[in-house]
Amino acid sequence: MSEQPILEVKNLSKSFGKFKVLSNVSLKIEKGQLCALIGPNGAGKTTFYNVVTGRYRPDRGSVLFEGRDISGVQTHRLTSMGLLRSFQITNIFPALTVLENILAPLVVYHAKGYSFLRAIKKQPALADEAKHILGRVGLENKWDQVASTLAYGDRRLIEIALVLACRPKLVLLDEPTAGMNPEETDRMIKLIKELAGRSETTFFVVEHDMKVVFSVAEKIFVLNQGELLAEGTPEEIRSNQKVKVAYLGGYLDAKG
Amino acid sequence: MDSVVANILNGLSWGMLLFLISVGLTVVFGVMGILNFAHGSLFMLGSYFALQFVRWVGSFWIGLLLGPVIVAFLAILIERFLIRPIYSRDTSLQLLLTFGVMLILDDGVRLIWGSAYHVVNPPQILSGTIAIFSGTYPVYRVFLVIAGPLVGVALWAFFTMTRWGKTLRAAAMDRRMAEIIGVRAPLLFTLVFAFGAWIAALGGVLAAPHQSVGPAMGEHIIIESFIVVVIGGMGSFPGAFVGALILGLMNAFGATMLPDLQMAMPYILLAIILLARPRGILGEEL
Amino acid sequence: MRSYKNLFLWFFLLAALASVPFLLPVYWIMILTEILVMSMFAMSFNLLFGYTGLLSFGQAGFFGTGGYLAVLTLLHGSTSIWVALVAGVLGSGLIALIIGWLCVRRDEIYFAILTLGFGMMLFTIAHNWRSVTGGSDGLGNFSVPEVDFLGVVLTLADPKIFYFFVLIIVLLGTWLLSRIVNSPFGLLLKAARENSNRIAFIGANVRSLRLFAFVIAGALAGASGVLFAMFNRIASPEMLHWSFSGKVILMTLLGGSGVFFGPAVGAAIFFVLEHIITSFTTNWMIFLGIILVLLVLLFPSGVLGSLLETWGRIRKGHKL
Structure with missing residues (x-):
């Protein structure tokens, strides 16, 4: 028996009024596999994202995280279970320092959220851990700066570090390079x-940025008009006729 | 029977005054996003102008005509020089600024007119009592009960029939939308604030012969009108009407039936509504 | 290096506060006592406002609850000030737990109005339940308690002794608050103030964080209320009125909500100003209003906050 998929989406459907945004979407993500979901604007990506992360309730179907149905589970519980999401718009703690931004999730992770008598400064292990996490995203030298004063690309990195500090098992990244310049995109x-x-x-x-998806993902899911159109390796997707017709045609032809 | 009629009359007349002050409060909140602590003080200023015009020219009607205009003009100054600089700031700071304006106006009134309570007599035609069923009631109270809905209908016509009114309502529902359809925000804000002040002061003038005029009346009525606005739904014009009626009637019946609880009832109602239906009875649910 | 400087500052402050009763006339000792009481009240309010980002207009409700419970205890229960203090703190903390459980569901203006409403419910109870609270006259006529200090019995009726009693309680409260704001919990409160939506995505429950802060603030407001009622020899309904909450909000802004000691400095400035202004006019509220408007428009970080900012800029200037 193969290992249980970390995320399994079964027959997901969601409508807003008469408008069917997702219809019967099923997919599986194996542990450790770097997957991506693409689709043109209006394909239902954002809705899919919001249903999986628990913001919207699906009309039909279910979302299983490590085999457990997570519909209706509160956000903070999802986070402690290890299912995390990043945000498209920068969503950090602006007036706190970079270090404090990372300390906040660490404190929660170590179940010290309600410890209120011992100063955080007297717990150097926490700061060390936070700096280590900042090192992973390359922000270790900016730990003492106020988060809102950092450049846009750096603030996006804080976002990633915030997610990492929660020790996630699965992270859904929502357009991680949105609004970045080419250099920042490459770095991301x-x-x-x-x-x-x-x-x-x-x-x-x-x-939705093709360049990002094809240079990152091991496996790609293509969403079109609320339906899963295709799934496979980047090569398979590139050569998939349906995908070419529906969505990628112009882009791939131009690339040769 | 008589006590029921009396309660209804009392409740409706008080409800009408509450409605006049709450309309401005709710529209200002809807359009500008500011909960104006000083709104009750503008109502109070209306009452004092009624008093002053009666003293000067001996006419209640001139006070009714000019008092609200003067208050509206004062409101323009307040909006232009105090509130406008802090539109982009934290809602708490906005609340505190208007709290400061309230302190200034309330104590300013004390400075000018003294801290004693004053009585304003109703105009000649509206004084005396009238017999309804077997009881007698002050004519002025009956007048309020009739005048309130008239003002309400006039406002309703303004909001639904005129271009300005429609724009206002649209803006109160969705500020960004209003900007998209080309409403000039700064001018709109000033006018909305002045309009709210004008109606509040109108209510204040009408209230003067109904109750005694004193420096604490603004502080008193503002909390009640907060409650009206919240239970009706913030930014909702019909909500203010319904909320004011509920609160007015509740006060009147509470005073005779549950005198010990009467003071607490508005707050209990407020808490229940805010917790169960935070957008109010007639507000849009999110 | 820095901690030594801090230690020195603390020592200096303590020495100054402890020597006051030997240097100043009784009149000023009493004003200082009141400042200390209100400082603790304002700092506890600021745990909600400055640190958690919640504007409560109902803190006076907990302040007054503490006062009434203490007086009731002294009248009907025990003659010990400690029992009265504990009753006031626990009682107001419990009420804050119940009210807070409901209030933390709402944000911003809705939170402000909801706390105002619940505070006024408490006011109504104090005002209308005559048989227990004495109604609008308030509740007094208790015998001023004595404290047993190392075998020496001291009476709190003596202003100097009462001053020291207040000083010790207020220092304890301040110590607790300073511990809280520097703790992991305090960090999460600040994070919730900065971005309450994000809190759930780091695995914490924003409602229970806020509730915890609300209960602590309520209990400390209650403790301040106990001291206030002892100071005035009466617990009166005005202690619970929303305008009293407004006064504390004003003190906090005056000193600066972004600085730990801001509210305490604000309370001191408030009383000194009140003292000066009321000596030549009865219209002190108009000045208060003008000060508040100017603060919001020009110095939103308050007196202490603005001073510290300027000092920081000067120091940076020197370094460059």
Whole structure:
């Protein structure tokens, strides 16, 4: 028997009024496999993302995380179970320092959220751990700066570090390179590959930027008009006729 | 029977005054996102102007005509120089700024008119009592019960029939939408604030012969109108009407039937509504 | 290096506070006592406002609850100040737990109005339940308790002794608050203030964080209320009125909500200003209003906050 998939989506459907946004979407993500979900605007990516992370309830179908149905589970419980998400818009703690941003999830992870008598400064192990996590995203030298004063690309990295500090098993990244310049995008791609390569965390990227998806993912799911159109390795997707017609045609032809 | 009629009359007349002050409060909140602590003080200023015009020219009607206009003008100054600089700031700071304005207005009134309570007599035609069923009631109270809905209907017509009114309502529902359809925000905000102040002061003038005029009346009524606005749904015009009626009637019946609980009832109602239906009875559920 | 400087500052402050009764006339000792009591109240309020980002307009409700419970204890239960203090703190903490459990479900303006409403419910109880609370006259006529200190019996009726009693309680409260804001829990409160939506995504429950802070703030407000009622020899309904909450909010802003000692400095400035202004006019509220408006418009970080910011800028300037 093969290992249980870390995330399994079964027959997911969701409508807003008469408008069917997702219909009968099923997919499986194996542990350690770097997957991506692509699709043109309006394909239902964002809705899919919000259903999986518990923001919307599906009309039909279920989402299993490590074999457990997670519909209706509160967000903070999902987080402690190890299912994390990142945000498209930068969503950090602006007036706190970079270090404090990372300390906050660490405190929760170590179940010290309600410890209120011992100063955090007198617990150097926490700060060391936070700095270690900042090192993984390359922000170790900026730990004492106020988060809101950092450049956009760096603030996106804080976002990633915040997620990592929760010791996630599965991370859903929502357009991790949105709004970045080419240089920052390259840095982010490299970082995602690196993180996925050597940690126990599984990453799932939801993205519309082709370049990012094809340079990052081991397996790609294509969503079109609310339905799963195809799934496979980047090569398979590239050569898939249906995908070409429905969505990728122009882009891939231009690339040759 | 008589006590029921009396309670209804009392409740409705108080409800009408509450409605006049709450309309402005709810529209200002809907359009500008600001909960104005000083709104009750604008109502109070209306009452004091009624008093002053009666003293000067001996006419209640001139006070009714001019008092609200003067208050609206004052409101324009407040909006322009105090509130406008902090639109982009934290809601708590906005609340505190208007709290400061309230302190200034309330104590300013004390400075000018003294801290004693004053009585304003109703105009000649509206004084005396009237017999309804077997009881007698002050004519002025009956007048309020009739005048309130009239003002309400006029406002309703303004909000649903005129272009300005429709724009206002749209803006109160969705500020960003209003900007998209090309409403000039700064001017709109000033006018909305002045409009709210004008109606509140109108209520204040009408209230003057109904109750005694004193420096604490603004502080008193603002909390009740907060409650009206919250239970009706913040930013909702019909909500303010319904909320004001509920609170007015509850006060009147509570005072005779449950005198010990009467003071606490509005707060209990507020807590229940806010917890069960945070957008209010007629507000849009998110 | 820095901690030595801090230690020195603390020592200096303590020495100054402890020597006051020997240097100042009784009148000023009493004003200082009141400042200390209100400092603790304002700092406990600031745990909610400055650190957690919740504007409560109902803190006076817990303040007054503490006062009434202490007086009731002294009248009907025990003559010990410690029992009265514990009753006040536990009682107001419990009420804060119940009210807070409901209030933390709402944000911003809704939270402000909800706390205002519940605070006024408590006010109504104090005002209307005449047989227990004495109604609008308040509840007094208790015998001022004595404290047994190392075998020496001291009466709190003596302003100097009462000053020291208040000083010790307030220092304890301040110590607890300073521990809290520097703790992991305090960090999460600040994080919740900065971005309450994100808290769930780091695995914490924002409601229970807020509730915990609300209960601590309520219990400390209750403790301040006990001291206040002892100081005035009466617990009165005004202690619970929302305008009293407004006063504490004002003190906090005056000193600066972003600095730990801001509210304490604000309380001191408030009383000194009140003292000066009421000596030539009865219209002190109008000045208060003007001060509040100017603060919000020009110095939103308060007196102490602005001073520290300027000092920081000067020091940076020197380094460069």
